[in-house]
Structure formats: C-alpha cells, structure tokens
Amino acid sequence: MKVNGKCHCGSITYEAVADPEQVAICHCSDCQALTGTAYRVSVPVPRDSFVLLSGTPAIYVKTGDSGAKRAQAFCSRCGSPLYTYAVEGAVTYGLRVGCLAQRGELRPRRQKWCRSALDWSMNIGDLPRRETE
Secondary structure (H helix, E strand, O other), X not given: OEEXXXXXXXXXXXXXXXXXXXXXXEOOHHHHHHHOOOXXXXXXXXXXXXXXXXXXXXXXXXXXXXXXXXXXXXXXXXOOEEEEEXXXXXXXXXXXXXXXXXXXXXXXXXXXOXXXXXXXHHOOOOOOOOOOO
C-alpha cells in the first residue's frame, strides 16, 4: 500500500510502499525514550520505495545494545520522529506510523521487546475515555 507522511509542522514530507501486515509495536527502552511515551509503532518499508519529497530531516545515530548503529530521522523544527534505518547496509526504513496519513489503516500485528514494556501500557481498555478535550 502506498503511504505518505509528514512531520507535525509539515516541513518534511515523504512517501513509500508499506505492507500493513508488518506493523509492529516496540516496547524497548530506547523506543520509549525516543518517542517520549510507552512504545513506538512502526512499519518497515523497502529503502528503494522511500522518497523524501520535501525538507531535510536531522539525523541522530543511536548505538543499540547489540552494537548496531541506527539512524533516527526527525524534524529539527518541530521534533517529530519520522523514520529509522541501519547506518550500515540499510535495506528498509522503519516509518513511524503516527506521521503517516494512513495511520488508521496500519493496525499493529505484533509486539516486541515486551520485557521492557511498562506494566500499565499493556492494558488500558478500562481507563475512562473522552472523545475530545
């Protein structure tokens, strides 16, 4: 499926082709810190399907516990986390689902790094709800 995304302020726009069956939630502590919340939702896309349409993202390189270096692309103007890729030999980009126009169609299919999950994040169905605020 073709997807298009942008940062919150609209300075950076892009498009790619994603497989909705590959959407995942990551509960690792790096993703918690990089998103500022309990987990990250992303979808991998082939590198050659990714097209940056406007703007230039800032890049932060994070070295994981495995020693692998991953580039984290974000908007330097509004701070939106946009995508990630392996610094060496990237074949996919991991798009942050929240920045995609099609986010409503990209339901997570699996979770990973659940040992790092915040206990409260695993069951929020009983929390009081409001439609707006």
